[in-house]
Amino acid sequence: MPSRREAHFTLFLTPSGYHESAWLVQDDDPCEAISVESLHRAAATAERGKLDAVFFPDWPMLSHFRAEYFPQVRYDPITLMSALGAANRKIGWIASASTTYNEPFDLARRLATADFVTNGRAGWNVVxxxxxxxxxxxxxxxxxxxxxxxxxxxxxxxxxxxxxSWEDDAIVGDRSRGRWADIDRIRPARFEGAHFSVEGALPVPRAPQGHPVLAQAGSSPAGIDLAGRIAELVFTPQSSPDAGLGFRQKLDAAARRYGRTADDIRILPGLAFVLGSTEEEAQRLRAELEESASPELRWKNLALNAGLDHQRIDPGKPLDPRLAEEAEKTTFAQHIISAALSSDRPFIDLAQEITGLPGGLEFTGTPEQLADLIEDWVLSGASDGFTLQPTTIPTALDAFVDHVVPILQRRELFRTEYSGTTLREHLGLAAVRV
Ligand SMILES: Cc1cc2nc3c(=O)[nH]c(=O)nc-3n(C[C@H](O)[C@H](O)[C@H](O)COP(=O)(O)O)c2cc1C
Known part of the structure; x- marks a missing residue:
């Protein structure tokens, strides 16, 4: 049973940081932030801070309009995890990959390979x-x-x-009998379902963790059901400890339907933050980011996150309720639509308020205040830690590692050293054996 007192953190790694104006307020070369070297440096900082894992989001597409405003680079997360994971020694890696636009055999092989390349530090965010x-x-x-x-x-x-399809002891390596593997312990997957028909065994032996860690990021009823069924780690937008506790209850009910409990799952809500050495400094840094943000990008982006084509929206008017009916059924979209329908503000004004992760947590303040927030959430059971979304990378990430982590360590809320070597061990999850 994991200690509820120890926080877990993943770093949501995107070039320049989570805020769309991040690249405007930092003075490095704008192309440097998308270099693999720069991602590597951010991961090294996360490892210095003893974070559990680096997390790569993924959408297999380019949002064309967004590229005008801020870095749009979607490197393949599994390739990145493999390349960067081989260069680091401790921190875990979680790559998002879509179940809608991939095939299980191909993805299972690539993820198992990544688990070998990282020596048991790979995870998959099922999106x-x-x-x-x-x-x-x-x-x-x-x-x-x-x-x-x-x-x-x-x-x-x-x-x-x-x-x-490979049991733990399938490789016997018996030179005296010339027997490399016990083929009775290599069993074809044999699956016939509504969506997939897969016959063979994986051409990769059992991965170091048995299974790479499974994460899930959807918070709709269907998303929570899937998380209860398969997830070991959950990313979710939650804006208060009460909301977090309510989410845990729902997740627990879903997990019990599948013979599990929420204790089997680490809940890490997204947390976007600006840090300053004083509250005033933090507010000034936040204002600098906000003032650099484009109102046009914001309303188009809000439409995108609601699953609506921005070309059909008049930003100077409140959202047309008929359009609202066409919105997606995702948690993000539902949050946006309910905010739009409960106000008569023009869509462009609404978009200045729903920034970042719709429905998620935004923090501006000092390291001490952020440590207090984390302590509050973790000790109350509202979360097991957070998915860190530094508004700027490296600035806010460095500030977290250099100033927030030591406070949490002093309060015995966070590790001072990695005690294990695999991502499962970092998260306090059992290995999967067959
Ligand atoms: C922190 C966080 C990270 C996410 N990352 C991704 C991602 O990389 N790719 C993706 O398609 N969805 C991502 N999502 C969205 C969810 O995975 C999910 O697809 C979406 O919210 C719709 O599902 P839902 O309606 O069940 O919430 C993320 C959500 C959160 C909270």
């Missing part, structure tokens, strides 16, 4: 891809929300069977 635009890149029609989740559940089931 269903909520941006409908992605479908065009695959010559497909974007499936409806419920269908995406039905496919996701089956996808993970097949993937796990593929990882289990």
């Amino acid at each position: 269903t891809t909520y941006h409908a635009e992605a479908a065009k890149n695959f010559g497909r029609t974007h499936p409806a929300h419920g269908d995406r989740y039905a496919r996701a559940a089956e996808f993970v089931e097949v993937t796990r069977r593929l990882w289990d």
Whole structure:
């Protein structure tokens, strides 16, 4: 049973940082932030801070309009995890990959390979891809929300069977008998379902962790059901400890439907933050970011996150309720639509308020104040830590590692050294054996 007192952190790593104006307020070369070297430096900082893992989001598409305003680079997360993970020795890695736009056999092999490359520090964030635009890149029609989740559940089931196609002791390496593997312990996955038909065994032996760690990031009823079924780690937008506790209850109910409990799952809400040595300094840094933000980008982005085509919206007027009906069923979209329908403000004004992760937590203040917030959430059981979204990288990330981590360590809320070597061990999760 994991200690509820120890916080866990993943670093949500995007070039320049989480705030869309991050690249405008830092004075490095704008192309430097997208270099693999710069991502490597951020990961090294996270490892210096003893964070559990670096996390890469993923959408298999380019939001064309966004590229005008801020860095849009979606390197393949599994390739990045493998390359950067080989260069670091302790920190774990979590790559997002879509169950809507991948095939289980291919993904199971790539993730198992990454687990070997990182010596047991790989994880997979199971996402269903909520941006409908992605479908065009695959010559497909974007499936409806419920269908995406039905496919996701089956996808993970097949993937796990593929990882289990090699038992732990399948490789015997018996030179005297010329027997490399016990082939009775290599079993084809044999799966026939509504979405997938997979026959063979994986051409990669059992991964160091058995299964790479499974994370999940959807918070709709269907998303929570999937998390209860398969997730070991959950990313979610929650804005207060009460909301976090309510989410834990829902997740616990879902987990129990599958013979598990929320104690089997680490809950890490997204936390975007600006840090300053004084509150005034932090407010000034936040204001600098906000003043650099483009109102035009914000309303177009809000439309995108609601699953609506911005070309059909008049930003100078409140959202047309008929359009609202066409919005996506995702947590993000529902949050945006309910805010839009409960106000008569023009869409462009609404967009100045719902920034960052819709429904998520935004913090501006000192390291001491952030440590207090983290302590409050973790000790009350509202979360097991956070998915850190530094508004600027390296600035806010450095400040977290240099100033917040030592406070948490002094309060015995966070490790001072890694006690294990695998991502499962960092998160206090059991290895998966067959
Ligand atoms: C911290 C965080 C990170 C996320 N990262 C991704 C991502 O990389 N790719 C993605 O498609 N969705 C991502 N999501 C969104 C969810 O995975 C999910 O697809 C979306 O919210 C729709 O599912 P829902 O309706 O169940 O919430 C993220 C959500 C959160 C809270």
